[in-house]
Amino acid sequence: MTKARNQRDREVVVKALRPFGTSIFTEMTVLANRHGAVNLSQGFPDFDGPVEIRRGAAAAIVEGPNQYAPSHGVPEIRQAIARKMKRFYGLEVDPDQEITVTSGATEAMCATLLGILETGDEIILLEPWYDAYPPVATMARARIRYVSMKPPDFVLPREELSRAFGPRTKAVVVNNPQNPCGKVYTREELEFLISLCLEHNAFLIADEVYEHMVYDGRSHVSILTLPGSRDCAVSISSTAKTFSMTGWKIGYAVASPKLSRAVRMTHQFITFCGQSPLQKAMALAMDFPDRYYEELLADYTRRRDFLCEALEDLGCRVFAPQGAYYVLIDIRSLGWDDDAAFCRMLPEKAGVAAIPCSYFWKDRSQGRELVRFCFCKKDETLEEGIRRLRRWRS
Ligand SMILES: Cc1ncc(COP(=O)(O)O)c(C=O)c1O
Known part of the structure; x- marks a missing residue:
């Protein structure tokens, strides 16, 4: 076998990047689409800007x-x-x-x-x-x-x-x-x-x-x-x-x-x-005038409060964010201890997608109890997500 042929037969991604694999956001969005889940995983709005x-x-x-x-x-x-x-x-x-x-x-x-x-x-x-x-x-x-x-x-x-x-x-x-x-x-x-x-x-x-x-x-x-x-x-x-x-x-x-x-x-x-x-x-x-920025903040504050309260009502331990548009929950409050297993199960069983947080630590034994939901979504999307989680919980 020639050297060039040999090279092409091997893994071509440079060694340093191989451990990173496919992003967890892509993986969860693919799962969400496969199961028709409400996608509260990847942080993009389901509405367009002005x-x-x-x-x-x-x-x-x-x-x-x-x-x-x-x-x-x-x-x-x-x-x-x-x-x-x-x-x-x-x-x-x-x-x-x-x-x-x-x-x-x-x-x-x-x-x-x-x-x-x-x-x-x-x-x-x-x-x-x-x-x-x-x-x-x-x-x-x-x-x-x-x-x-x-x-x-x-x-x-x-x-x-x-x-x-x-x-x-x-x-x-x-x-x-x-x-x-x-x-x-x-x-x-x-x-x-x-x-x-x-x-x-x-x-x-x-x-x-x-x-x-x-x-x-x-x-x-x-x-x-x-x-x-x-x-x-x-x-x-x-x-x-x-x-x-x-x-x-x-x-x-x-x-x-x-x-x-x-x-x-x-x-x-x-x-x-x-x-x-x-x-x-x-x-x-x-x-845009200050009003635009104030309304953006008011809208996200409302969505944050809705999601935090609804997740708490479901029995989750919730970490209310001071900023950005994500809410973390501690899945031990739901009887789980493995964030990746939880997030792989959720789209199929509950019809909702979220992100496992251990992917944001080098040592993945950290963050295993944390799962992230985003709230950059229309009110009706968030409401539907919560309805589904409620049905799954009951
Ligand atoms: C902290 C942080 N930085 C950067 C980005 C990506 O920004 P952009 O789409 O402008 O590349 C995101 C998107 O989720 C983010 O959360």
Whole structure:
């Protein structure tokens, strides 16, 4: 057998990525579809964002631009992002040098990590994580150190975190508000993270895609508002969650010109640019009046309260989120102790799909008691999901 033939007969996925397999979101969505289940697993709305944005996109497709956007984004959306950063966080951000528009927050994370990590650098990931972080860090050939936050409060374990920093630490990723556990970091926790990064000459990458879903009078602290952050932090966000348009994949990274150069360096060779008409339309959305953001929050607060109360009525121990759009339950309250088995059973037996949380820890014995339901769904979808769970429970 020739060498080339031999190579093709073997597993072709690079060794480093094999352990990641197919994402748990894909697996659960396939199961949900197979059993006609109410899909409360993957975090995408079952409604579309405002019609004005969609009309804007239709007009932009007809009238243009329809050619490659500038690599870091059409000027309209970068300027609109800068205005939004000013309106919500009082930040002055230079749209020409400090904002890079990407194919979703996922690409922003990928471009950032690939742009700053050298082979063998260490990166600290806080568990439970958002599923893309470990594979992306792995693609950057970094060594990952995991620091676990524990239920019920998911407090930042400061000592363990300090111990995780070493001479090779290049970056820390923080997701605030946090998916899956709904944690909203306190200002003190974020300041602590910044101080560690400054002390160890590391970067702090903050994934802030749920910035506008922070409940009970708390407010989102953008990482870039904290002292010292301009030297070390990248703020990543996305229009997917704020404008309920996950399929448009418009995200962005905001950072100092120096850090933005690293993001742009890799972004230009991953996708080069995003879709110009969609970016132009999304610029309109960024300028929506405060009322839009207030209604978004009120709608999600109502859905969160409904789901939490209904799950509690079913006898579940519920962790009400401070932010984002997911609710965790402790399945031991339902007599189960294996999240993966529970979530593989649920679509067929109850007609509802959820996500097992042990997939968000390196050591999967952690999080085994936790299952995540999302509430970015129409009221009637959530009601139907609860009706089915009730029937299954009885
Ligand atoms: C924490 C977090 N970051 C990033 C993303 C993906 O964002 P995008 O669709 O803009 O790539 C998600 C989507 O669920 C998320 O929960």
